[in-house]
Amino acid sequence: MVAALERVFREEWGRVLATLIGFLGDFDLAEEAAQEAFAMAADRWPRDGVPSNPHAWLMRTARNRATDRIRRERTLTTKYALLVAGNSAEVPMQATTFPDERLELIFTCCHPALAVEAQVALTLRTLGGLSTDEIARAFLVPEGTMAQRLVRAKRKIKAARIPFRVPPAHLLCERLDAVLAVVYLIFNEGYGGRDELAAEGIWLGRALAELLPDEPEVHGLLAMMLLHDSRREARFGDGELVLLGDQDRSRWNTEQIAAGRAELDRALALGGRGPYVLQAAIASLHAEMPCDWAQIAALYGELGRLTGSSVVELNRAIAVAETEGPEAGLRIVDQLGLDDFRYLHSTRGELLRRLGRTDEARAAYRRARQLTDDGAERRFLERRLTELAGATGPG
């Protein structure tokens, strides 16, 4: 029962909140009303049973809570008038279908006038239904800091009047990029080991794909996340990082790989060839045996031309090293100006190690270690350094 309730709550929170915000035009009021409605459900449903239409029950209850609150705070006359107007148009609110305004909500939360960390926090709080405390813990900041960030963001939405709507066609492309970037950031934050955020990113990706079924990049992002996440179990062995080539493939989640490939096919069928679609295609090739490194290198080449990113070029170097040998990979790496990027140095270290240039490999791994915080990645670098020390004496 509890698990079933949690599932309903999880599915309904964002939807109920979005509809309430659209209706009330006020984040705080909507959030308070939604919270009260969910608390009442948690109290009553286990006793009286789950209503036949949980969404309608939650919406009606939340709306009534909001109405009561506004009646008590008579000074908010404009809002009261709004609610009265809403009541006179009973039809949509009484009906069992309420407008799904989650898309409006996510575009508001990811508006470029908000700082990216505020966009992330707000998206997780409103769409994802995570508590302030959960978000704070996931991002390793004090709860007070996160609460302040959310309050500030909501205040700005109201004060600067950030619109609650799906952007018009001429803005949609760039605003959608911002939304996808937030979802990807949430997923990526979890990829380093914090599973709950990875799951959250995928959950948001699924919701977006459902809401924007014709946008190839949305499916591309979801495909990429599913494919990367399918290897999560195998990426860590006893809490230690395991590289792709050394992973135990029986621990890959084949069901999720299939789901990721289905999303990728959908994106390609829609004519997608954007950055997320390309990354999903690469992730899909990585999950094949044997890996088609030449094809991966070509896709990284295309992605690099699209994004102009040196990090992408670094990845291309790794693929090139697999097909044309470490020397060819190293030539690309040595042209990149990414001196503060730890993966540049760990990649150099690996290629130099394969070439038997042990001293240079050690220096590169040491530089990578310098740039890496404590954790699985750092321990991996330590192991490499120990192995190299074993080859030629103390490192």
Add this chain to the structure above:
Amino acid sequence: MKYVMLIYQGDALERQAALPEDEQKQVYADYQGVNETPGVTSGPPMGLAENATTVRVEGGKTLTTDGPFVGMKEAVGGFFILEADDLDAAIEVASRVPAARYGGAVEIRPSEVYW
């Protein structure tokens, strides 16, 4: 919704002065276009920041200093008032201000509304 739109020139004045004549004309035309946009109330033309005087009062004593409160490059270069539906509409108008594309910027400040 009322917005106060602050224009910062940054390097824009120098860069515009170095433009070919037809592009300079375009800059003037674009400012004119912004001023004529529905909802825009243009502010009075603002003189150069180097002619500014900054006043402070400390312990009842009025202190004046030469120049703007912030650095010369950071000083406000002009402003206008915009009545618009929402922030997206204000961003659209701001993006048409020439200073924004020649190394300056426009800051959108919502005018406080009490209700």
